[in-house]
Amino acid sequence: MGSKERLLIPYDRIEDHINCSICLSVMRGAVLTPCGHRYCTKCITEWVGRNHSCPCCNSALQESQFYSDVQFDSFAETILVERDKAEQSYFDQMFNKATESSQDDNSLSTTSSQFEKILKSHLKSTLLSHQRYFDKLREDFQRKVHLLDSGIWSDLSVGDGTESEKDIVKSTLKKNLEESERLAAEAYDRYLTEHMPALELLPVVVTVYIAGKDLRIPDVVIKPTDKLAVIKPLVEAAMQNRCDEILTWENDSGIRLLFSPLSKQEQYDVTAIMESLPSLEDVHQLSWDSSPFFQCNMRPGSEIVLKDVFKSQSDIPKRCFAKVYKENGPQAVDYFSCETCRVKWICKSCIQCCHTGHDFILFVSKHTPTWACCYCPKKKLCKIQHR
Incomplete structure (x- = not known):
């Protein structure tokens, strides 16, 4: 046999040799x-303190004669x-054999393996935990039975230690074990029955x-x-992140x-x-009061499309602050810095209209300038200065 050839020995053949007798x-x-x-x-120290002999061969033994076997501990x-x-x-191997028959269908293997991988992970962990x-x-x-037979177990009173009384204690131990x-087992079965939901009743991610804003919001969880109205705060937050706040919701109009x-x-x-729409089986029209989960059989990976359901800042005709200042005087305004154009002090209207798709950050918030300040027209980048 080669020195690197793997030798497999069943654990039950070794177990008795690493267990304390x-x-x-x-x-x-x-x-x-x-x-x-x-x-x-701990075991031999307690034994020798009572019997002053080796449990296996009955040789005379004292605690001072023990030798620590560190190498055996590591082994x-x-x-x-x-x-x-x-x-x-x-x-x-058990799970692989169970799923071999489903591997022939390559068109479904990716989806099946993802779901089976999750089940496999949780079930394997559960089986190992309960087995141990x-x-x-x-x-x-x-x-405890062994200690009882050896006469060194003091946890239970067995009277005068007769075999019949020991048998009664053993019978009680076995009954308690069963x-x-x-x-x-019953508690775990009851827990699974009460807490294992059908896949159709789990929250879905959509x-x-x-539409019209070219904005897609991922990983929205629907219970x-x-x-449907539960998504409104998420849409508002996403629009806020684009510096395009929602002003009003159109509850009675628009498309969902x-x-x-x-x-x-x-x-x-x-x-x-x-x-x-009437001929499309996989497309459903919604209202804000709809329950898409049950009414439309919504599944993970579905997509909700909204159009004309709100008015935002970008829907209002934009005017450069330089023009507004000349007409209305000083007022608080947010200024931005366009990283793409390398220009600072750009008003919100210009950052939305003249720098669409650019990388920008908020530069100064709620600043009240004393002059018609916006560097977008000054750098000849403004598309709305004549509105």
């Missing part, structure tokens, strides 16, 4: 006796790490597109109980459409869509 658990702080046996430091820890890796590999939980419970049961397992994931587009000819 007193507590039946993995040795912690292993010590070696002169007679060649290993135990947990045992490595085995436990490899055991955990093997458990995860087992579940990986119940294994620990059973190990504790075996340990009851604990049953209650834990996008909102403002089953939400009305819902497109399914397979019917949405990069751009929309809303007028043409409205004309053919």
Whole structure:
């Protein structure tokens, strides 16, 4: 066998060799006796204090004769790490076999694998957690039975220690173990029944597109109980970030459409869509009071398209502040800096109309100039100075 060839040994073949024969658990702080046996430091110290002999061979033994076995501790820890890796590999193989039959359909493999990956991750974690939980419970049961048989368990009173009384205690322990397992399983089943929602009832993530403003808002979460109006604050915030505040909402006019994931587009000819709306199965007309989740069967990845549903600053005819100042005198105004044009002291009207698509930042907020200050016309960039 090559030196690098991997040798696989079942964990159950090794387990007894790394377990303490007193507590039946993995040795912690292993010590070696002169007679060649290993135990947990705590276990053998307590045993020798009572019996002054080795539990395995009955040789005379004192605490001063113990030798710490640090190398064995490291060896045992490595085995436990490899055991955990093997458990995860087992579940990986289990899930891979379960999904092999679905791999032939390449057109659906991407979507299926994404969903299955999430389920696999959570289910594997849950199975491993519960397996370890119940294994620990059973190990504790075996340990207590062993200590009871050895006559060193003081947690329970067993009278004069006769075999019949020990059998009664063992029977009680077994009954309690089974009851604990049953209650834990029932509690988890009840929790899953109450808290595992159907996929159709989970909140969905959609996008909102403002036609005419070329604004698309991603990752909008809609809950089953939400009305369409829930998106208004999100739209207001997105418009605010573009320095184009919404002035009024048109609640009784405008167009609100819902497109399914397979019917949405990069751009929309809303007028043409409205004309053919009755024949479009995957496009639904909405009102602000609509419940798109239930009324329109909204799915993740859908897109809500809005047109002419509000009036914003950009909808008002813009006039350069230099022109406004000459007519109305001093007033507070926000000034911006256009990074693309490398010009500062640009009024809001000019930044919206003359620097569309440019990179800009707010330069001074609510400043009240004493002259017709706007550097957009001064740099011969202004498109609205004659309005």
